[in-house]
Amino acid sequence: KAGVTQTPRYLIKTRGQQVTLSCSPISGHRSVSWYQQTPGQGLQFLFEYFSETQRNKGNFPGRFSGRQFSNSRSEMNVSTLELGDSALYLCASSLAPAGTEAFFGQGTRLTVV
Amino acid sequence: AQSVTQLGSHVSVSEGALVLLRCNYSSSVPPYLFWYVQYPNQGLQLLLKYTSAATLVKGINGFEAEFKKSETSFHLTKPSAHMSDAAEYFCAVTWDANSGYALNFGKGTSLLVTP
Numbered sequence: 001k002a003g004v005t006q007t008p009r010y011l012i013k014t015r016g017q018q019v020t021l022s023c024s025p026i027s028g029h030r031s032v033s034w035y036q037q038t039p040g041q042g043l044q045f046l047f048e049y050f051s052e053t054q055r056n057k058g059n060f061p062g063r064f065s066g067r068q069f070s071n072s073r074s075e076m077n078v079s080t081l082e083l084g085d086s087a088l089y090l091c092a093s094s095l096a097p098a099g100t101e102a103f104f105g106q107g108t109r110l111t112v113v
Numbered sequence: 114a115q116s117v118t119q120l121g122s123h124v125s126v127s128e129g130a131l132v133l134l135r136c137n138y139s140s141s142v143p144p145y146l147f148w149y150v151q152y153p154n155q156g157l158q159l160l161l162k163y164t165s166a167a168t169l170v171k172g173i174n175g176f177e178a179e180f181k182k183s184e185t186s187f188h189l190t191k192p193s194a195h196m197s198d199a200a201e202y203f204c205a206v207t208w209d210a211n212s213g214y215a216l217n218f219g220k221g222t223s224l225l226v227t228p
Contacts, residue, residue, distance in 0.1 A: 092216075
């Protein structure tokens with residue numbers, strides 16, 4: 001069974017640009033969540049989608065947005081990139097709400113120059 | 114705010130020695146607790162999870178953790194460290210499912226295993 005797939009794996013963008021990251025969850029998983037990982041702040045929750053609805057959102061500015069499609073695939077978008085947005089962005093999928101584990105993709109390494 | 118605290122950002126053990134990585138949570142209601150491992154340039158892999166079925170939880174690769182409500186702890190242990198255990202370990206917690214699935218992670222503990 002295929003795992004969580006994130007594309008692209010690596011990305012270099014310039015300040016002020018926008019970027020879209022993609023996540024394909026494990027087949028049958030309807031919950032997709034996103035996390036930002038940086039050396040200084042660690043792993044921080046961005047948002048979670050379930051059946052195309054955003055159910056939960058972390059403490060990030062409005063430049064960070066996401067969506068989920070009917071096939072459960074998800075995208076996150078970051079507009080007006082800042083140097084501080086450089087991070088590893090991880091996507092996770094799960095079958096159901098709390099109590100079941102989240103399965104993580106390998107992440108997208110975003111570098112903003 | 115609901116959170117987890119991992120004591121010790123770096124832990125070093127000798128190969129064959131006991132591994133003990135500490136995690137404490139703050140919560141007034143029973144949480145769901147997880148330990149994840151991350152190898153360089155990789156995503157997170159679940160080691161084990163606590164969901165109130167049993168206080169002693171066994172995971173993959175010989176790891177286990179014990180949920181102690183009185184101490185609000187969920188420490189990760191392994192009797193004998195292998196070189197391949199060197200990685201970053203994260204404790205995570207989640208609570209109310211109805212408001213959406215979100216994991217709160219600790220800052221992580223980097224485990225170094227020396228020969």
